[in-house]
Amino acid sequence: MADAAESGAAAPGENILVVEEVTKAFPGVVANDSVSIDIRRAEIHCLLGENGAGKTTLADILYGVYQPDEGRVLLEGEPLELHSPRDAIEAGIGMVHQHFELVPPMSVIENVVIGTPAKQWLDLTEARRRLEEFFADYDVEIDPDAEVGRLSVGEQQWVEIFKTLYFGVEILILDEPTAVLTPQGIDELFRILRRMRDEGLTIILITHKLKEVMDLSDRVTVLRRGKVVGTVDTADVDQRDLARMMVGREVLMQADKAASTAGEPVLEVDEIHLASDTGRGSLEGLSITVGSGEIVGVAGVSGNGQNALFDAIVGVRHPETGSIRIVGQDTTESAPHRIATLGVASVPADRIAQGLLMDFSVKENLVLGNQRERQFSRSGILNRGQIDAFAAESIDSFEIKTPSASQITRTLSGGNLQKIIMARELSGQPQLIIAHQPTRGLDIAATEYVRRRLIQERDRGAGVLLMSEDLDEIFQLSDRIAVIYDGRIVAVTQPDATTLEQIGMHMAGASDAGQGSP
C-alpha cells in the first residue's frame, strides 16, 4: 500500500478517500447528515465544527467504529466496507481518538504492542528500539517502561500518537490531539505532521483552534449540525471566515475584561509538600495566593505538579507539610466535601475519570455533588422539578447539545461533556474556582462563553485559580500569572509586565529569566 504513489495509481493531489453522502443518526440526533468530502493524497485536511457538529462521528465511520446508515466511503476509487477498526487498520487507516484509548495499568511499550502483528512470544526489544528511536527523533522524553496510567495527560497523548504511527498507516486521523499538549508539544507535533505529509501521508485533523488550522492545513471542511458547510483552501480564508462558517455568525475572539483589584485572600497555599506516591506528581514547597476578585493563571508544562496542586486544594490528598487556607479557614486536612461546602468549585483536567459519571443522565451530572443543597433536595429526597428546571437552564445557557436532559452522558460529544462540568461548577456562586484546562475541547463559541463566565465570576468577587497550558488563555484571562515548575511556583508576574517568551523560559525551568519570585 505504501508504494501506491510510486506505482502511479494516484499521484499526490488526487483524491485518496471520498466520503459520499454519508448519513448517521443516533436516537434523537442526526450526527452526520448526507456528508460528502474528498480527501486528497498527501494533504493535511482539517475538520472544523462546533461541539456536537459530528466530527468525531465522521472520523469513527472512517475508522470502522460505526457503519453509516446511508452513503459510502471510497478508498482509491474502490468502495470501502469497514465492519470494524481492524478493517480500517488493514486498509491503512489509523486514528488517534479524542478520548484516550489506553490500558492504564500497562507500560507504554505494552500499549504500543497491543494489536500489532508481533510474534506470539513477546519480544519487546524490537518494539523498544523503534519506540526509543521515535522518541529520540521527535524529542519526547517518555520512559517506554513507565506505567501509562501514571503519565500526565500530555504524555498520554504522545503515547496515543506514537501508538498509531507504529502501525505504519497511510491515512492518519487525529481527533483533537492538541487539546492537552503544551505549546512546545504542539509545535513539535506539527513539525512531525508536516514532515509526514511531505513523505506522502494523508492527514485528517480535527481541532477547535483556528490558529492551528491556519498554520497547518492545506484545506478545511467545516461541519455544522451534521452537515457540510463547505470545503475551502486554507490559503483563501482567514480565521474570521472560518469562525463565521462554523458558528453561522460573527464571533468575538477576545474576551474583554476590566482591571480588577484583588480583595481578601480566598486561597492561601503555604509551603506545601506532597510526595508523588499516586503518580499524580509532587509538590516541593509550593506557595500561592488567590484573592477574591482576581484570576491567577498558573502556567506550566503538564507534569510539574498541577495535578498534585489540584488534589491538595480540593482535598483528595493532604500535604505532608505546609498549610492551605480557603476563605480564611484551615483546610489542610479537610475532606473534599467539607471543602466543597466552603464554596469551592473545581474543574478537573481529566473530565471522564474525575468529573463525570458517564452512565448517569446529563441532568444528574449537572447537579452531581450539589444534590444535598436545599435547592435540589429536602430531607434526602431529590426535588425533581427543581433539578429539571436547573438542567434546562444550564443546557440552554451553555448550549449543551443533547437530545434531552435525560440522555445518558456517555453519548455526548467531547466538548459537550466539558460544558456539563463547567455549567455545574459555575452554578451556585462559588467563592473559589479551581479550573484545570477549563476550555479543553471546547469550540470557539463555547470557549468564548466560558472565558466570559470566568471573568464574570471574578467580577462578582470569586477568586479563580486557572491552570492551563494554553498560554494565550493564561495571558487573556489572568490578573496575575504564576509559573509552576518542578512542584514549585518559580515566578509570579503581571501579564502586561512580561512576554510569552519569558513565561515560556520559566516553564522550561530557566532560573534567570529576569522576573520576580513569589
Place this chain on the structure above:
Amino acid sequence: MEDFFTYSVILGIFVATFKIATPLLIAATGELVAESSGILNLSLEGTMTLGAFTGFLVANQTGNLWLGLVGAAVGGGAMGLLMAVMTATVKVNQVVAGLALNILGLGGAFFWYRSVYEESGAVAFPTVDRFQTATIPLLSDIPAVGEVFFDQHWLTYFGVLMVPATLIFLNRTKYGLELRSIGHNPEACDMRGVGIISRQYTAVIYGGVMAGLGGAYLSLAGGNQFFDDIVAGRGWIALAIVIFGNWRASWILAGSLLFGFLEATQLSLQASGVDLPYQLLLALPFILTIVALVLNRSRSQVPLSLTIPYHRGER
C-alpha cells in the same frame, strides 16, 4: 495434643496439603485466565460439579480414567462455552449468568447422575478404579521431601505446573498481553483491531475446562465416587483464592497451598480428637481474602473492566 506433633502426622499434613490444594489450584488458575479477559465466571462450583460427574461417567462406563479426564474437560468446557455465549455475545449481566449456570451445573449433574445410575436400580454406589499416585522414580526416595513432592497424583503435578505456565502465558505472550488488556480496557483493544469476543471465548472456555478437571480430581483421584455434595464449596473457594492471590498466578499457588494446609491440619486435629468447628475453616479463605484485600488495597491487580460488558460504538 502431645502425640499430635509426631513426624508422621506432620508429614501426613504436608502430603495432604497438596492433595487438597489440587482441585482449587486447577480451577483457580483457569478462572484467573477467564477473569483476565474481563469475565467473572461465578459458576465454578457448578462447573466443577458437572466436570466431576462427566469425568466419572465416562471413566465408569469406559473403564478408562484418562478418557474420564477428557469427559470432565468436555463437560467443563461446555459450561464455559455457555458462559461465553451469554456474556461475550449476548452480554447478559455476568453475575446473573454465572449464578444461573451454577445452578444449571449442580442440578444438571445430579439429575444426570440419577437418571443414569439410580434408575438402573443399582444397589451399591457406583465407583471407579481411581488414579493411583504417580511415584517419580529416585526423587520419591528422598526422605520426607520425596513423599510430599514426588508421590502425588498426575493432576497435582499438572496443577502446580499450570502456575508457571499461566504466568508465562499471561505475561510473556502477545495473546496473554492482549487478554489482560481486554480485561482492563476492551475499547482500547478494539480500536487496535484486537478481536475481543474470540479472545473472551477462548479464555472462558479454558477456565471451564480447568474447572471441569479440578472437579474430576475429586471423583477420579481424590475419591472414587460421584455424590451430590462432592465439590462442597471448593468452587467458591477457588473464586476467593483468585482474589486473595490478587490476580497473580504465584499468589494463587500460595493461596491454594495455604488453604490446603489449613484444612489438612484441621482434619488431623479432628482425627486426633481436637474438635475445631468445620465452618470456621470454610470461612477462613474468605476471611484471609478480605484481610489480603485490605492490606493490598492500593496495589490491586483486578482487571479494571471485570464484569463490565463491552459494546462497540456506545462510547
